[in-house]
Amino acid sequence: MDFSISPKMQTILGMINEFVDKELIPMEHDFLTKEFSSLEPELEEKRRMVKEMELWAPMHPKDFGGMGLNLLEYGLVCEALARTPLGVYTFGCQAPDAGNAEILHKYGTPEQKEKYLRPVINGEIRSCFSMTEVDLPGSNPVLMDSNAVLDGDEWVINGHKWYTSSADGSKFAIAMVKTEPDAAPHLQASMIIVPTDTPGFNLVRNIPVMGHTGDSWHSHAEILYQNCRVPAENLLGPRGMGFILAQERLGPGRIHHCMRWIGICNRCLELVLERATTRPIAPGQVLADKQIIQTWIGEMAAQIQAARLMVLHCAWKMDTLGTKEAREEISLIKFYAAGVLQKVMDTALQVHGGLGMTDDTVIASFYRGERAARIYDGVDEVHKLSVAKRIIKEYKAKKGQK
Known part of the structure; x- marks a missing residue:
C-alpha cells in the first residue's frame, strides 16, 4: 500500500x-x-x-x-x-x-x-438530521415510533426526536420516519425534507450536554413533530429506503468522524508536549523529566498512529472497493478510534492537572463534546458484537461448521 x-x-x-x-x-x-x-x-x-x-x-x-x-x-x-x-x-x-x-x-x-x-x-443555510428518538435505542434505527402518513399531496409527520444536531438556526431537517408500517423492518422508514418553519415542527430545547447548552451550529435539539405537513415531493429517495440511505450516509461519515478524532488526538498530544516541557515541578525540573510522563507520551503517539493507519486503510478500501466491502473495517475503526480518543483526551487532561478541567485550554471542551464518540453512530459495544459475529461466521464457513 x-x-x-x-x-x-x-x-x-x-x-x-x-x-x-x-x-x-x-x-x-x-x-x-x-x-x-x-x-x-x-x-x-x-x-x-x-x-x-x-x-x-x-x-x-x-x-x-x-x-x-x-x-x-x-x-x-x-x-x-x-x-x-x-x-x-x-x-x-x-x-x-x-x-x-x-x-x-x-x-x-x-x-x-x-x-x-x-x-x-455554499454555506448560505444550515440543515439538521432528525433520526434519534427519545424513548428508543439509537443503535437500532429500525425501532422507530415517529411516522408520516400521506394525506392527499402532503405528508403528515408526528413524532418525538432528540439529538437533532444543529437544528437551532437550520432552514430544514431531514427526518427519518416510518411510512411503510406493514413492510419488513428494514423497509419501513423513509426520509423526508422538513423546512424548520413548517407549523408543527417544534424545537423544544437545545439539550444541555455535560452541562453545556450550545447554540446555533454547536447545539443538539429536542424536536416534537405535531401534525407537521410538508408536500409529498419532499420525500428524499424512494419510499421505505430510509434505513438504506442512513447506512450510506453513516459509512463515509464514520471516516469523517474517525479522522476528526485523530486530529483532536494530535492537538491533545501537542498540548501535552507544550505543558510537559514548560511546567516546572522542582528547581531545574519540568514534567517531561518524569518517566511516567514520558511513558504516557510514548503510549499516546503509538495509539494515535495505530488508529490513524486503520482509518486511512478503511478510507482507501471504501474508495477502491466500495462501502459494502469495507463494512467490517468501518465497524473496527469506529470503536477503536473512539477508544483511543478517550484515552488520549483523558491523559492530556491528567497531564494538565487542575488547568485541564477548566476552559482555559480546549481539552475540557474536547472531552465534553467527544465523550459521545463511543455512543453516536452506534455504541461501541454494538460494533464489537457485529464484527465478532461476522468473524465467527466467516470462520465457521471456512471450516465447514454450522
Whole structure:
C-alpha cells in the first residue's frame, strides 16, 4: 500500500494547517467562553477567506462548488481541521450538513438539489438530521415510533426526536420516519425534507450536554413533530429506503468522524508536549523529566498512529472497493478510534492537572463534546458484537461448521 501523499494534497494540508494555527486557534478562548452566535460575524469573514483560497467544502462535488476530494483525501483534511473545534465549520464541512449534502446529491430530485443542496454547500443555510428518538435505542434505527402518513399531496409527520444536531438556526431537517408500517423492518422508514418553519415542527430545547447548552451550529435539539405537513415531493429517495440511505450516509461519515478524532488526538498530544516541557515541578525540573510522563507520551503517539493507519486503510478500501466491502473495517475503526480518543483526551487532561478541567485550554471542551464518540453512530459495544459475529461466521464457513 502506498502511504505517500500527493504533492497537491501536501500543499492543501499545508495551507489548512497554517490557516488553523494563525486564524482559528487564536479564536478558541472566545469560542469556549462566549455564545457561538456572537462569533458568527468573525467566522463568516474566516469562511470568506477560505473560499478565496479555494479550500471551501473539500468533500463536496465540484459542480456544486466544492473541492471534490475523495474519501481518503478528505480524511486527511478532517485530521487537519479537527485540531480546533472551529475547523470543520469554517471550511464548510460540518456535520450534519456534510452527510445531508451527500444523500441530497445522490438521491435528491433536481428541484431538491437547487432548493436545498446548493445553498447548504455554499454555506448560505444550515440543515439538521432528525433520526434519534427519545424513548428508543439509537443503535437500532429500525425501532422507530415517529411516522408520516400521506394525506392527499402532503405528508403528515408526528413524532418525538432528540439529538437533532444543529437544528437551532437550520432552514430544514431531514427526518427519518416510518411510512411503510406493514413492510419488513428494514423497509419501513423513509426520509423526508422538513423546512424548520413548517407549523408543527417544534424545537423544544437545545439539550444541555455535560452541562453545556450550545447554540446555533454547536447545539443538539429536542424536536416534537405535531401534525407537521410538508408536500409529498419532499420525500428524499424512494419510499421505505430510509434505513438504506442512513447506512450510506453513516459509512463515509464514520471516516469523517474517525479522522476528526485523530486530529483532536494530535492537538491533545501537542498540548501535552507544550505543558510537559514548560511546567516546572522542582528547581531545574519540568514534567517531561518524569518517566511516567514520558511513558504516557510514548503510549499516546503509538495509539494515535495505530488508529490513524486503520482509518486511512478503511478510507482507501471504501474508495477502491466500495462501502459494502469495507463494512467490517468501518465497524473496527469506529470503536477503536473512539477508544483511543478517550484515552488520549483523558491523559492530556491528567497531564494538565487542575488547568485541564477548566476552559482555559480546549481539552475540557474536547472531552465534553467527544465523550459521545463511543455512543453516536452506534455504541461501541454494538460494533464489537457485529464484527465478532461476522468473524465467527466467516470462520465457521471456512471450516465447514454450522
